[in-house]
């Protein structure tokens with residue numbers, strides 16, 4: 001056998017081996033493809049079967065408000081929301097308020113109302129995209145970001161045909177999905193600072209810009225739409241509605257300054273009952289008054305109210321009844337281990353040194369703040385004791401936090417100085433101010449109440465049990481404005497007060513909308529005293545007239 005024949009045989013041999021190799025490869029690809037097709041067909045059948053199964057709509061969906069007018073108790077907030085979103089020039093919005101009072105429900109409905117306005121830039125197809133900031137997790141390398149979007153680089157698993165061709169693929173986030181419509185971010189205060197900054201940039205540019213080390217302008221393999229996205233950004237022109245249970249101070253100023261801030265308020269017990277009545281009507285159930293009475297003791301907001309109706313209605317329906325009874329509601333309370341909603345009430349009688357202050361918790365939850373003051377004569381300069389308050393307060397959001405001494409303590413020193421300046425011998429007493437009940441005291445707004453309480457204790461004049469008050473006091477006895485006055489007036493009314501004394505600078509036309517309580521705006525301690533103290537006797541100290549009743553020695 002000559003050399004040529006040997007070479008030909010070797011070539012033939014390798015030719016056959018290579019041929020067999022590729023033939024096998026092709027066969028295994030075909031088998032793979034056919035088994036993938038088989039698997040996919042099986043899954044498609046399962047999907048079809050799943051789609052055919054449908055339960056009835058959950059009661060919570062049937063109960064959900066279908067129109068803005070169905071949202072109870074938030075008339076002012078909804079008016080502001082309509083103004084912001086339904087006009088020809090919609091604005092970004094942040095809605096503040098405690099949980100379960102209709103923020104999400106209102107946000108979901110307002111876009112539909114805007115679409116009905118012929119001048120609105122929103123079209124019939126404008127999307128409403130909802131995302132919860134507590135679950136909008138993102139990857140710091142930019143692999144995945146449900147809010148802003150991300151670039152799927154070719155190195156990542158599952159990059160598909162484009163990945164194999166070395167093409168980076170931009171993936172849309174909620175901001176681009178909301179293009180032309182509304183992006184609703186629930187719990188916006190929980191957004192990570194990095195995401196908040198990215199969101200601000202998108203709001204500014206009205207588009208999202210993407211970057212990738214795998215992108216090259218010269219790469220002719222990259223499809224035109226991807227070139228366009230990398231060069232010009234992905235459109236993200238939407239209006240933002242953020243909702244939060246946090247305080248405005250806890251939200252970054254940069255986002256606040258771009259949004260209209262709207263406050264939804266805590267629902268009053270009668271409003272919680274109205275939510276329940278509407279909910280039971282929607283599920284075609286009647287409800288006994290006694291059942292509503294039980295509900296109003298336990299439900300703290302609209303959501304809890306509809307949840308209780310949902311369970312009670314299910315029990316009634318299961319037993320073939322169309323009426324929710326008191327027993328059904330009591331069963332719900334017991335089985336859900338609900339505790340009654342305890343709201344502080346005004347004192348039953350007027351007492352010396354017992355004052356009804358007012359406090360605000362969160363963005364719009366008001367409470368009566370019980371304050372008790374006892375003064376004991378002392379030999380030398382008296383000492384001040386304050387109990388029941390936090391010694392230190394933390395202020396600021398996630399990005400920046402500072403701690404400060406409680407402003408209630410500083411405020412009482414102002415009060416003492418002022419009282420001494422008008423001849424009340426406050427320094428001759430040990431003064432103990434106690435805030436029972438564990439309600440946070442918000443800074444200096446309890447100043448007026450503390451001044452009245454100390455004055456009442458020294459002069460032995462009872463404080464009117466039916467009067468609540470709020471206001472900062474200056475060392476000259478002026479009553480200075482405070483925050484959350486409407487919330488505080490509502491809290492005073494709910495606690496059973498007949499009269500509320502507020503700083504004159506806080507008085508606004510909106511106050512007149514609250515009926516059933518006398519609102520007394522004052523500018524000074526002197527003006528406030530006759531409205532708050534029981535006695536009618538007047539006395540003059542340092543040329544100023546004050547109410548006093550020195551004959552009364554004890555409460």
Ligand SMILES: Nc1ncnc2c1ncn2[C@@H]1O[C@H](COP(=O)(O)OP(=O)(O)OP(=O)(O)O)[C@@H](O)[C@H]1O
Pocket residue numbers: 063064065070071072073074097098099100101102103104105106186243244245267275301302303304306
């Ligand atoms: N003011 C209200 N009027 C009518 N229904 C209400 C009201 N508030 C709450 N509800 C009922 O409770 C459900 C939940 O309320 P929603 O989700 O809007 O509260 P939220 O304020 O957004 O609370 P969160 O801050 O916990 O998200 C609503 O779907 C609705 O059925």
